[in-house]
Amino acid sequence: MTHPPYLSPAYRSTLLRAPSRPPLRMKADADAIELTSPVFGHHEVADHEADLTAQHSGEPLGERIVVSGRILDGSGRPVRNTLVEVWQANSAGRYAHERDQHPAPLDPNFTGAGRCLTDDEGRYRFVTVKPGAYPWRNHHNAWRPAHIHFSVFGTAFTQRLVTQMYFPGDPLFPFDPIFQSIPDAAARERLVAAFDLDATEPEWALGYRFDVTLGRTPMEDS
Amino acid sequence: MTTPSQTVGPFFGYALPYAQGGELVPEDHPGAITVTGRVLDGEGEPVPDALLELWLGETGTRGALDRRGPGVSGFGRCPTAPDGSYRFRTARPATPYLALLVFARGLLKPVATRIYLEDAPDPLLDSLEPALRATLIARAETADAYVFDVRLQGEEETAFLEF
Secondary structure: OOOOOOOOOOOHHHOOOOOOOOOEEOOOOOOOHHHOOOOOOHHHOOHHHHEOOOOOOOOOOOOEEEEEEEEEOOOOOEOOOOEEEEEEOOOOOOOOOOOOOOOOOOOOOOOOEEEEEOOOOOEEEEEEEOOOOEEEOOOOOEEEOOEEEEEEOOOOHHHOEEEEEEOOOOOOHHHOOOHHHOOOHHHHHOOEOEEOOOOOEOOOEEEEEOOEEOOOOOOOOO | OOOOOOOOOOOOOOOOOOOOOOEOOOOOOOOOEEEEEEEEOOOOOEOOOEEEEEEEEEEEOOOOOOOOOOOOEEEEEEEOOOOOEEEEEEOOOOOOEEEEEEEEOOOOOOEEEEEEOOOOOOHHHHOOOHHHHHOOEOEEEEOOEEEOOEEOOOOOOOOOEEO
């Protein structure tokens, strides 16, 4: 079982939002439009949108990092020219979102949103800063491990994936109901990026590698 | 090995929505329809931090992200407002239905459903008992304005699909 169940009571927001019935399994239908996906044009996404450190007049505070990897389908084939979107908190653990009330500083030089299209090998690459951990009100003394949100399109609308990339060795993993909502430990590990010395740029930024493999559908094995 | 899903969380609003994301066609597009509605939780309360994605099955002639220019895009994205409401303007699809994905805080993976624009014979609809069937059919307020609510949980829970 790869994906979390809808109902995961330790993550309280699931209690009133998790569907109570399992999804209806569709009969095979080659004409179902859900088996196709939008195609994004290169003119729609500018190269600089993949550099989250270059969106303002100055550089953001924090540890500069390069996050790169590949988007693959279930057979290990690259998903080409597909849209990858990321968003994250700043290095102090604060989102540039009006409803984030965590009393950590906003960074005028960091918004924390980027996007790019994959290349012919399914590769993407973002330059950003390492996000901070931050508290949330799910339970007493609840803290989210540092993470970068990813939104990925596959070759079918049913492959649409939104997930979160974590950093290796985070001590908050055992206490985070969102990370722990994934029942299988090996599946959880697939959300943890690997430190990548080859992607690390001397005198400039640490590199992390995060590959994404799209399943048939996130609704499977629920 | 498949990468697991995680919730979109509450703070996507500054990142994922884009200008005219819910407008698959320009305002003056001939034959345009609107699809509006609300996303509701298990107590019937509005879900103010959901993100809806609409898909017509063809990329079309208008950008999926860059809405400048005429034509029809097959893809739309719309966050819910504080009252749980959303709004799409689209062309009529070639199929009897539009495909819909809903993401939200508290949804560890999206829910998928279909918005049928009329209650007519259909392999999926015909396989459902009447109450469940009714959750997939939009209400026509006028000839070109449809209303479709998504109920994530509870007695009138929307029929969600897996493929």
